[in-house]
Amino acid sequence: MYVFPFHWRLIRHGCPPSLENSRRDANCLPFLFHRNSTLLSASPATYWGQFEEISKYNVHLNFVERMWAAWYAYMQNDVLATGILSFGLHELVYFGRALPYIIMDKIPYFHKYKIQQSKIPTLKEQWSCAKLVLLSHFTVELPQIWLFHPMAQYFGLDTGVPLPSIWTMVYQIAIFFVLEDAWHYWAHRFLHWGPLYRSVHKIHHQYSAPFGVAAEYASPIETLILGVGTISSPILWCAITGDLHIFTMYVWILLRLFQAIDAHSGYDFPWSLHHFLPVWAGANHHDVHHEKFIGNFASSFRWWDYCLDTEYTPEAVKRWRDKKLAQTAKAQ
Numbered sequence: 001m002y003v004f005p006f007h008w009r010l011i012r013h014g015c016p017p018s019l020e021n022s023r024r025d026a027n028c029l030p031f032l033f034h035r036n037s038t039l040l041s042a043s044p045a046t047y048w049g050q051f052e053e054i055s056k057y058n059v060h061l062n063f064v065e066r067m068w069a070a071w072y073a074y075m076q077n078d079v080l081a082t083g084i085l086s087f088g089l090h091e092l093v094y095f096g097r098a099l100p101y102i103i104m105d106k107i108p109y110f111h112k113y114k115i116q117q118s119k120i121p122t123l124k125e126q127w128s129c130a131k132l133v134l135l136s137h138f139t140v141e142l143p144q145i146w147l148f149h150p151m152a153q154y155f156g157l158d159t160g161v162p163l164p165s166i167w168t169m170v171y172q173i174a175i176f177f178v179l180e181d182a183w184h185y186w187a188h189r190f191l192h193w194g195p196l197y198r199s200v201h202k203i204h205h206q207y208s209a210p211f212g213v214a215a216e217y218a219s220p221i222e223t224l225i226l227g228v229g230t231i232s233s234p235i236l237w238c239a240i241t242g243d244l245h246i247f248t249m250y251v252w253i254l255l256r257l258f259q260a261i262d263a264h265s266g267y268d269f270p271w272s273l274h275h276f277l278p279v280w281a282g283a284n285h286h287d288v289h290h291e292k293f294i295g296n297f298a299s300s301f302r303w304w305d306y307c308l309d310t311e312y313t314p315e316a317v318k319r320w321r322d323k324k325l326a327q328t329a330k331a332q
Contacts, residue, residue, distance in 0.1 A: 082149035098212035119209035183229030
């Protein structure tokens with residue numbers, strides 16, 4: 001039997017840290033072992049070595065769950081494991097998601113889908129933006145990400161295996177999108193208040209025709225303010241229900257990144273989500289905000305802007321005109 005390193009604490013049924021929260025404790029019996037140092041063997045030197053050992057004695061776990069457990073077993077430091085995984089995924093998804101739009105900007109065929117067709121960003125502009133975004137990631141976001149695991153543990157987020165079901169993640173993430181959208185609407189609207197706009201939010205509006213890489217082009221203060229909605233929504237849910245896995249948190253944050261980059265992409269395709277889900281904001285909604293500097297404050301959905309009369313679309317303008325004409329006619 002493979003025996004985990006001597007310095008691992010024996011928790012519950014002797015599972016390693018990545019398995020200690022398992023809801024299938026009975027299946028952790030292979031990890032029960034004597035602490036006699038003469039029986040201890042060296043842990044695998046590679047991640048895939050850990051993966052193979054985890055797989056031997058946990059056949060009930062699926063492939064993703066084995067990869068998850070093997071990562072924490074290999075790192076042997078939960079804070080470090082979560083920090084590296086969080087930051088690595090963030091950078092990979094952020095720039096990986098923005099790259100197709102950078103390529104499309106250089107291919108004339110796709111320009112017919114560009115919302116502001118006369119304002120195609122140059123590679124120089126996008127590289128200049130990317131450098132500042134990277135600086136922000138390393139100096140502003142990385143320290144926050146490093147504190148993510150201790151915070152997650154404090155609020156009781158589950159970090160073990162098995163991972164939550166797809167349907168559990170779907171309904172929880174849907175709730176997070178709604179909660180974050182509410183926070184973003186009011187915080188973003190507040191950032192357009194004169195003094196705050198000039199000192200904080202104006203940086204983000206440097207590009208009147210946004211592009212994907214510019215999604216997180218913002219001042220450190222704005223990054224912190226708007227980031228509260230992304231992080232606090234799941235934390236609040238966990239504090240109330242006690243039911244949230246850190247893996248769901250990862251999926252939520254990555255989907256939120258996809259949404260933010262899409263909203264700043266400057267492209268509106270026939271297959272864009274808002275064509276199938278009318279309440280979805282999308283790039284056409286946020287692009288107008290950058291072009292006109294007014295209205296359209298929400299991040300994901302249109303309902304806040306619609307209900308509070310801050311939506312700026314051709315339909316909204318028509319509603320304003322009709323309302324004004326009706327008021328004028330009534331006054332006469």
